[in-house]
Amino acid sequence: MKIDFFGIAKQNQLIKKNLKKKFDKLFKHNQYILGPEIQALEKKLAKFTGSKYCITTSSGTDALLLSLISLGITVGDEVIVPNLSYIASAEVIKRVGAKPIFIDVKRTDFNINEELIKKKISKKTKAIIAVSLFGQTPDFRKINLIAKKYKIYVIEDAAQSFAAKNHGKMSCNLSDIGCTSFFPTKVLGCYGDGGAIFTNKKKIYEKCKKLRVHGQSKKYVYDLEGLNAKLDTIQAIVLLEKLKILNKEIKLRGKNFIKYKKFLKNIKHIELPEVQKNNSSVFSIFTIIAKKRDMLFNFLKKKNIPVAIYYPRTLNKQKIFSKIKKNECPVSEELSKKIISLPFSAYITEKEMKKIANEITNFYSS
Structure with a gap:
């Protein structure tokens, strides 16, 4: 039995089958960059999240980077970010010259x-990136x-939570700016890199x-120092x-989450994930806390069960942040040594x- 992790x-x-038909339309209009499907997608994504505006981007990382630039965050500023996350959440802070506060x-x-x-808020704090x-x-x-x-901005890094809810509001529409990723393994993923920015603020x-198009206001007129961060038309399709099929898949994920927990609940030495009050989850990654994590990881691999560790090292331990004073983050440290993610999907x-x-x-019985 070969198990597909995602x-x-x-x-x-x-x-x-439907994709092949849509690709045929692409080959007729040949607008591979910012084609009509991009505008259609942005409208649908904005409506889905309840946001006024959506800008698709070349990746979730670029969505975060563009957001920081748009807010004027730069050298000397500080941005608060959780210590347990993918590198992009903090990398973009350093990229604009600001300092991540873990x-x-x-x-x-x-x-x-x-x-x-x-x-952790100081006079230099300009934003919080909440993952x-x-x-x-x-x-x-x-x-x-x-x-x-404290008059600071909030950016949601919603790379793993598109379509989740908090207090009844959609992820990506919970703060000043919401950013998501459409990497193939996401709940809503494309066939390459992709991302989007959501906001209710016109400016x-x-x-x-x-900024997404080199800072261009109209063809060959550049008002800002921007990036080449456009989503390809093929990915929009x-x-x-x-x-x-997203809503149907989320329902299936929810049902599978309940079943999975039922099968795992009597296993000692592991702790199962819980959905917090006022939240609905899309269960993008099924992560447990396990004793003897590394041994369990190797055991399951030998049994041809794909497993992953998100994330084996906290952000403040990464080399690129070695010059930043390390805050004490004991929970992050513990989790980085104990969490393991199991195959899960709709x-x-x-x-x-x-x-x-x-x-x-x-494993635990042996």
């Missing part, structure tokens, strides 16, 4: 600990209240739209097709989940 192969079988996460949902934010990890968001009501009090929208079967649960049971 279920992409099964999803592709469902949409490939904050610990909560053990309950792996997201930024909202209660620690105030302690919505593994499919659910932190409490943006709390984060936004803090930000309002931010207009600035990001210029893929995303438009996948949007049609298309994982009961048989596959049972097999994984049985093998984990066997």
Whole structure:
């Protein structure tokens, strides 16, 4: 039994026939960059999230970078970011010359600990990048209240939480700016790199739209120092097709999440993920806390069960941040040594989940 970690192969079988038809249309109009499908996708994404504006980008990383640039964040500024996340969340802060201030996460949902934010705000703080990890968001009501009090911006890194909700509002529409990724393994993914920026503020929208195309206001007129950060038309076609089945897939993910937990709940030495109050999750990555994590990882690999570790090293331990004073983040440190992610998707079967649960049971029983 070969288990697909993200279920992409099964999803592709469902949409490939319609995609081929859509690709035929692309080959007729031949607008491979910023073609009509880009505008159609941006409208649908904005409507889906409830945001006024959406700007598609070449990647989730570029979406974050453009957002920071649009807010004028630069050398001497500080941006608060959780210590347990993908490198992009903090890398972009350094890229604009600002300083990342790392904050610990909560053990309950792996997201930024909202209660620690105030302690790290200084006169140099210009923004908070709050990462919505593994499919659910932190409490943006709390984060936004803090930000309002100190007059700083909030950016949601929603690379792993597109279509999740917090207090009934969609991820990507919870703060000043929401950024997501359409990397192939995401809940809504394309066939390459891709991303998007969401905002309800017209000035931010207009600035990001210029920045995405070298800072161009009209052809060969450049008002800003920007990037080449456009989404390809072909990727927009893929995303438009996948949007049609997204709600159905999220329901399947929710059902599978409940089943998975049922199969795993009696296994000692592991802790299962929980959906926090006022949240709905898209369960993008099924992550557990496990004793003897590295041994379990190797054991499952030998049993041909694909597993992953997101993330084995905290951000403040990365070489590129070695000159930044390290804050104490004990929960992040512990989790980086204990978390392991199991195969999960809308298309994982009961048989596959049972097999994984049985093998984990066997490991701890041996």
